[in-house]
Amino acid sequence: xxxxxxxxxxxxxxxxxxxxxxxxxxxxxxxxxxxxxxxxxxxxxxxxxxxxxxxxxxxxxxxxxxxxxxxxxxxxxxxxxxxxxxxxxxxxxxxxxxxxxxxxxxxxxxxxxxxxxxxxxxxxxxxxxxxxxxxxxxxxxxxxxxxxxxxxxxxxxxxxxxxxxxxxxxxxxxxxxxxxxxxxxxxxxxxxxxxxxxxxxxxxxxx
Amino acid sequence: xxxxxxxxxxxxxxxxxxxxxxxxxxxxxxxxxxxxxxxxxxxxxxxxxxxxxxxxxxxxxxxxxxxxxxxxxxxxxxxxxxxxxxxxxxxxxxxxxxxxxxxxxxxxxxxxxxxxxxxxxxxxxxxxxxxxxxxxxxxxxxxxxxxxxxxxxxxxxxxxxxxxxxxxxxxxxxxxxxxxxxxxxxxxxxxxxxxxxxxxxxxxxxxxxxxxxxxxxxxxxxxxxxxxxxxxxxxxxxxxxxxxxxxxxxxxxxxxxxxxxxxxxxxxxxxxxxxxxxxxxxxxxxxxxxxxxxxxxxxxxxxxxxxxxxxxxxxxxxxxxxxxxxxxxxxxxxxxxxxxxxxxxxxxxxxxxxxxxxxxxxxxxxxxxxxxxxxxxxxxxxxxxxxxxxxxxxxxxxxxxxxxxxxxxxxxxxxxxxxxxxxxxxxxxxxxxxxxxxxxxxxxxxxxxxxxxxxxxxxxxxxxxxxxxxxxxxxxxxxxxxxxxxxxxxxxxxxxxxxxxxxxxxxxxxxxxxxxxxxxxxxxxxxxxxxxxxxxxxxxxxxxxxxxxxxxxxxxxxxxxxxxxxxxxxxxxxxxxxxx
Numbered sequence: 210x211x212x213x214x215x216x217x218x219x220x221x222x223x224x225x226x227x228x229x230x231x232x233x234x235x236x237x238x239x240x241x242x243x244x245x246x247x248x249x250x251x252x253x254x255x256x257x258x259x260x261x262x263x264x265x266x267x268x269x270x271x272x273x274x275x276x277x278x279x280x281x282x283x284x285x286x287x288x289x290x291x292x293x294x295x296x297x298x299x300x301x302x303x304x305x306x307x308x309x310x311x312x313x314x315x316x317x318x319x320x321x322x323x324x325x326x327x328x329x330x331x332x333x334x335x336x337x338x339x340x341x342x343x344x345x346x347x348x349x350x351x352x353x354x355x356x357x358x359x360x361x362x363x364x365x366x367x368x369x370x371x372x373x374x375x376x377x378x379x380x381x382x383x384x385x386x387x388x389x390x391x392x393x394x395x396x397x398x399x400x401x402x403x404x405x406x407x408x409x410x411x412x413x414x415x416x
Numbered sequence: 417x418x419x420x421x422x423x424x425x426x427x428x429x430x431x432x433x434x435x436x437x438x439x440x441x442x443x444x445x446x447x448x449x450x451x452x453x454x455x456x457x458x459x460x461x462x463x464x465x466x467x468x469x470x471x472x473x474x475x476x477x478x479x480x481x482x483x484x485x486x487x488x489x490x491x492x493x494x495x496x497x498x499x500x501x502x503x504x505x506x507x508x509x510x511x512x513x514x515x516x517x518x519x520x521x522x523x524x525x526x527x528x529x530x531x532x533x534x535x536x537x538x539x540x541x542x543x544x545x546x547x548x549x550x551x552x553x554x555x556x557x558x559x560x561x562x563x564x565x566x567x568x569x570x571x572x573x574x575x576x577x578x579x580x581x582x583x584x585x586x587x588x589x590x591x592x593x594x595x596x597x598x599x600x601x602x603x604x605x606x607x608x609x610x611x612x613x614x615x616x617x618x619x620x621x622x623x624x625x626x627x628x629x630x631x632x633x634x635x636x637x638x639x640x641x642x643x644x645x646x647x648x649x650x651x652x653x654x655x656x657x658x659x660x661x662x663x664x665x666x667x668x669x670x671x672x673x674x675x676x677x678x679x680x681x682x683x684x685x686x687x688x689x690x691x692x693x694x695x696x697x698x699x700x701x702x703x704x705x706x707x708x709x710x711x712x713x714x715x716x717x718x719x720x721x722x723x724x725x726x727x728x729x730x731x732x733x734x735x736x737x738x739x740x741x742x743x744x745x746x747x748x749x750x751x752x753x754x755x756x757x758x759x760x761x762x763x764x765x766x767x768x769x770x771x772x773x774x775x776x777x778x779x780x781x782x783x784x785x786x787x788x789x790x791x792x793x794x795x796x797x798x799x800x801x802x803x804x805x806x807x808x809x810x811x812x813x814x815x816x817x818x819x820x821x822x823x824x825x826x827x828x829x830x831x832x833x834x835x836x837x838x839x840x841x842x843x844x845x846x847x848x849x850x851x852x853x854x855x856x857x858x859x860x861x862x863x864x865x866x867x868x869x870x871x872x873x874x875x876x877x878x879x880x881x882x883x884x885x886x887x888x889x890x891x892x893x894x895x896x897x898x899x900x901x902x903x904x905x906x907x908x909x910x911x912x913x914x915x916x917x918x919x920x921x922x923x924x925x926x927x928x929x930x931x932x933x934x935x936x937x938x939x940x941x942x943x944x945x946x947x948x949x950x951x952x953x954x955x956x957x958x959x960x961x962x963x964x965x966x967x968x969x970x971x972x973x974x975x976x977x978x979x980x981x982x983x984x985x986x987x988x989x990x991x992x993x994x995x996x
Binding site: 215216217218219220221241243244246247250251253254257258261262265268269272273274275345346349352356360 | 527528599600602606614615616617637640644645648653656669671672673674677680681716717721724967970
């Protein structure tokens with residue numbers, strides 16, 4: 210454990226030679242761009258948010274008035290769509306690392322459209338539930354359904370903002386190496402949100 | 417070695433050239449820090465006035481017609497929320513965190529300067545939204561700072577129409593702002609340390625602030641989650657937290673929700689929040705004590721580990737705030753145990769502070785007075801915490817002034833003393849001028865003695881059984897005449913302390929122009945922020961080269977060296993030429 214080794218250093222002992230200072234590099238994670246570290250920290254925060262929603266879900270579920278709602282079948286199609294968007298970004302990432310401009314363009318576009326498709330699909334699922342009389346205020350199970358899907362959707366919309374900025378750069382003629390970091394960050398974020406969606410889906414259908 | 421410090425890479429560093437990009441939409445961490453600080457102090461003053469109004473009512477009941485019970489609850493709520501979140505959290509992390517992290521680590525700025533700027537503006541927005549609730553038709557919310565449902569959103573509670581919505585919205589904005597800032601503080605501490613700045617050479621201020629940020633990033637989501645769910649209960653009529661209630665004769669449409677669930681979520685945030693405020697204070701006070709006692713901090717490694725241990729433990733003590741809500745005895749036993757365990761690393765820190773002072777060459781400067789005042793106050797407040805951590809002791813005392821006295825000592829007065837100490841300490845670096853020592857000492861003694869005359873008697877009131885949260889005690893049997901007299905005395909002391917803060921404001925403002933020029937390192941300190949080539953530091957902090965760190969942050973009074981301090985960027989060969 211590098212961290213354990215670092216925090217057991219006896220820093221009050223003066224180094225014998227100043228060269229040592231060179232070897233003791235400043236950064237903990239050398240070579241990793243700060244944006245990636247920042248994203249990882251952010252994803253941890255998002256993970257905590259979703260975990261707490263889910264904890265609240267399970268606690269609230271134990272109370273008497275909980276009546277599960279029938280999940281629309283549409284959710285399965287949406288699941289396939291969001292997984293495909295994740296795959297498309299992975300393909301973009303693969304292409305950007307090999308500087309294939311055309312593939313990058315196509316991959317980005319596919320990922321964005323699939324994501325928008327997912328969001329539209331989620332909205333249609335909402336409409337379906339609402340027309341069947343499952344309102345947020347009628348039962349906590351319904352309320353949690355809307356809440357979890359909405360919070361997940363909002364995170365995807367935030368991702369789409371970054372995606373749009375990256376895509377615009379490509380259209381304005383950016384070379385693959387200029388958008389490589391953005392694509393890599395988007396890919397990580399999309400995979401994360403796809404996993405979060407799978408977890409939410411599992412919780413929804415298993416209860 | 418082909419090592420390039422992050423801050424030295426050729427990525428374009430934002431370059432302010434107009435007044436607006438320099439001082440308003442600034443991405444410079446020092447300007448953002450001062451913006452954060454001034455905003456936090458401004459809302460803090462609002463909250464201070466509110467506490468004065470509460471003391472007027474408590475000390476002299478029925479003398480002031482404009483304070484009705486509703487207004488009193490609004491004062492309580494806003495005072496608590498502002499002081500804990502919008503003042504202390506924002507000032508320690510947004511203010512001192514922003515100012516000190518890059519300077520102490522030898523970086524040119526935070527790693528995400530733009531997001532840092534955004535963090536301040538969203539924080540300002542959250543403050544504005546909160547302040548707007550004072551002008552809402554039914555005023556700010558009077559739900560109590562813990563915002564417990566169901567009463568927080570029931571008709572009859574002040575501010576139920578707009579106040580509570582603005583409060584919850586403002587909290588959500590604050591959390592967004594904090595998250596943006598927090599990502600910066602952590603990533604900067606991980607990535608942008610200058611050459612030679614190993615983790616264990618970081619000053620304890622940075623350790624405290626960074627660990628508090630970690631706690632904040634993990635704990636604020638709980639507040640966000642509960643705020644969102646309560647907002648939905650209030651606006652959409654869902655029943656996450658709201659049970660079936662008959663209110664003012666009407667059956668409301670809520671049913672089945674769990675107020676206890678809210679309490680768990682709230683305190684899962686609320687307890688780490690105590691340490692979000694305390695850890696930066698711990699860190700900063702360690703540096704103040706060491707610098708002004710001209711001694712290395714005692715047990716540096718243990719201090720770091722204690723910070724980490726406290727951070728971890730702070731997540732498993734939350735239910736000690738809920739003993740009176742009722743819980744399984746084993747559950748209570750667990751939380752009582754963890755609460756007592758967290759006292760161990762905390763006590764280690766206290767011993768180390770005292771041992772740092774032991775035989776030190778103590779300079780009783782204003783920052784030092786505040787630092788020592790903190791150690792006293794923290795011991796006082798911490799010891800009553802040991803009582804309250806036990807279920808059986810907590811139950812009778814929980815709803816009395818004993819608890820008010822405890823938490824004001826431990827997380828009100830203590831951190832505020834550190835805030836003042838830190839301002840007196842770093843003001844010369846921020847402005848290039850010293851604050852007036854005489855006024856500073858006056859400010860300290862009035863504040864220190866004043867707060868003790870406020871909160872010591874409150875412990876006694878608590879033992880008498882005087883309930884907290886009450887607007888007026890009336891002619892209750894447990895209120896002897898002496899208790900009423902005590903209450904009046906507390907109020908007088910509180911008002912004096914409140915007014916005495918004007919000395920500080922006057923000092924801070926006048927010293928900007930008239931203060932003694934400070935020079936680069938007036939306290940003869942070792943840490944990097946005092947070694948900047950310019951004071952106040954220029955944009956980018958350092959000139960052409962970043963400093964290189966050769967030693968830990970506490971080389972004070974090293975045997976065999978003439979000068980009683982060795983800055984971190986002085987190589988070994990300069991101080992011990994013989995062994996070069």
